[in-house]
Amino acid sequence: MKLKEVSKEELYRCSYGCAGCASVLALRLTLKVLGENSVFVVPAGCISTVSAYYPQAPFFVPMTVMAFAATAAALSGISAGFKRRGREDIHVVGFAGDGGTADIGIQALSGAIDCGYKFIYICYDNEAYMNTGIQRSGLTPYGATTTTTPGRCFENRPKKDMLRIVADHGIPYAATACISYPLDFMRKVEKASKINGPTYIQVLVPCPTGWGFAPDRAIELGRMAVESGMWNLLEFENGEFHTTYTPRHKRPVAEYFEAQTRFRQLSPEQVEAIQREIDSRGAPGSS
Amino acid sequence: MRESIPGPVSKAGTVPTKMGSWSTIKPVLEGKCNFCLLCWIFCPEGAISQDEADRKVLFDHDYCKGCGICAKECPTKAIQMAEPEAGRAG
Amino acid sequence: MSIKKYITANEAVAHAARLARVEVVAAYPVTPQTTIVEKISGFIASGEMDAEFIKVESEHSALTACMGARMAGVRSFTSTSSQGLEYMHEMLAYASGGRYPLVLVDVTRSVALPWSIWGDHQDAIQQRDTGWIQIFTETGQEAMDMVLQAYRIAEDRRILLPVMVCLDGFIQSHTEELVDIPDQGTVDSYLPPYEPVVTLDVDNPYSISIGGFGRYYAAWRKEQQEAMDRARQVIVEAGDDFARIFGRHYGGLIEQYRCEGAEAIILTMGAFTGTAREVVDEMRADGKAVGLIKVRAYRPFPVRELRQALSRAKAAAVLDRDCSWGCEGALATDLKAALYSLPSPPTVLNFVGGLGGSDVPPEQMKYMLDKALSVERGAPSTMEFIGL
């Protein structure tokens, strides 16, 4: 896939999203891959809040707002319904945030993967409940402050490894991505769309408001996350994990932390410890 | 639409407000555009289009929220964020 | 050709789902509902039913998946009980506010704590304000017939609201009796194929189940209430049409039994109505002016019908297998509100009984009716627990 080959059609426009919202960008790029033959289920979260106030309807494809915990269950129902109607060609897509995926939605996601219907579940991961005002989620990384983990009470548990969790369900395809690597992300969406079963993609979407950086740096922050090793671009298929992109130049995690406000309470020793932890990691799936 | 369909439903693509009014600064092309399309792909709002004939990008200020990602990511630094012209919509 | 089978109400309901040509079933096990979906699984395995069975991980997901199937344009079915219904609560409100014409069977059961797998109406009553049409049934036959009618009512373009068909846990769900099972062709003539109003249609895309600020929200809610009001008529029509085709009629929103000249009238919902019929017959034989009203539709509440039926009685004895804690039995409260505008309304005596699977034997009903016969019109209302 090359940039010049990406569809010029815009199928999502005029949301109420913040300026520089990488979640909105992830949705825009997803639609560029999947096109008009797709339907979206969006639970409570940033995307539903900025996309679903009557009469506003920025999705140019069919979409429904779903209860916070219910995204993946709706995907099963819709997919089963389309199967009955002989419309398995339609992409059934869930587009949920990190809280809607790793916390309140994890039960339904687990159940839906088990049910085995064809769907693409995309988690736009901005590492906290941003829509409600930056509260800690299961995908908030160690060391970050949020309004429920403020100051010295920063998040003291590691980010939940959703990729491994869905992989352990025996899911046919799963991947991590980052919005700063759009072709890698779109290639993964395309790959998922061709799988006849449940698929999962978790895309890191830096949030200017929640992470504390200027809106124009959203892409830069995502790049720094990958170059520092705080986020890895992986795929899980045929029972194996592999890396889809290895940054040529490694970046100290301290630089990534300094580029945003949510890590600023960490002491140099704590940053050092995080750096050591990153350096000690093996290949994906090996731990 | 609500006459025929009960419940909270709206025709896809209904955009009563163009979000360009949100921005206080707008991108303008001042330097050499090498038509790499990075600004286009990274624009959250889909507010950038491609002028294939002139091999440059165009900004739709009706949709631009002025985040500045395009200027930041432009490898040739051809995009500047500027105050919108007086009297212009948005 | 219909056939008679000696089956439980749960089994009868499974036949109804089959005959309604349901295409997606999503359910999770919970006593006493479970045998419904076991039977449906059997129908699918044997090829008697052509449907997807989504084996979800919870009731919350069961109802969500049923909504999803409707979004794709196909008819769905689920059933549950008690804690399962409670767990669905959030999605119940989604379904009605989103105007999904779902059909759900609640095999009624008490709600924990105290923990109990046995029957009462607390689970259904606790969902009263979720915007579902709620209909209580008395026998296996009525449960089956009502499920078929429920699809007609829910999918009627004037309504587009979900319908909850309630049957009593164990005393109805697990009791075997003769049930007349109609043939597919006759059911097809009553229940046409589902034609959705709006779906996730890639050729005609909509954002569905979205939100809206104040005045839009209020307007949708008003429409929902108006649809509920229309449902009173549609429920009656669906029952009348059903009677024309199948020969069985259950009386619309309420059924009056021997209410002519009755001074005291017992009100029941669900299976214990049968016992109340016996008691009324017996007391009538003893020369006592008693009657029975079976409340079939609990939402929409049959305000006008109850006002008419009770305008001449001096007292109503309401059996509630539920309680609105801190108030009284829910049916009693609703009944009082309905009778408020009568110039001289009957005294309402509320009896909360049959909780947690306890029996309501004929003696208790006689006690209720005797008490109602003994009060004066205009006496203060009372509420008491019976059977303790």
Add this chain to the structure above:
Amino acid sequence: MNQTGHMEEVRWHGRGGQGAVLGASILGSAAALYEGKYAVSFPTFGAERRGAPVQAFTRIADHVIRSRSQIYHPTKLIVLDDTLFDVVNITDGVPAGASLLVNTRKSASELSVPDYLNVVTLDASAIARDIIGVAIVNTTMLGALAATTTLVSLDSIKKAIADALPQKVAERNMAAAEAAYERVRGK
């Protein structure tokens, strides 16, 4: 107790796993499907556990049966296991003249049962073991019931057994019912 006529109320006593619930069901279906009567049957409502005392009920009448209450004054009792006499008050609420059919090796006089009841005893376990291969006595007891009452005929019982069980198993159960019928008739 109602205007429409007589109703037989049968209460089954057994232990979980002995087939009381299925027995009540087969009896009801025999009456409803093959005798032109109305019937309902229902178990005691609770979690069934093997070995625990259980009850099941069958109501049979010539008219529609509307009552949903439990059976407090059964006209017929069927006891699948005589050890239950030590555990539960089997004859609780049973009116005079009611009949009692007990699976036991004892004679009627050896059972401590009020003398206002008509007691029939039968070693149904032996019959079931011989013919069916296991001591599940519900169908055997139904054969005996057909011999002692006019409630249902043996023929109807056999038809209902055939409906309820897989063919091979049904055949053995029908034979056991028939043997019990003959045994009781021969007494």
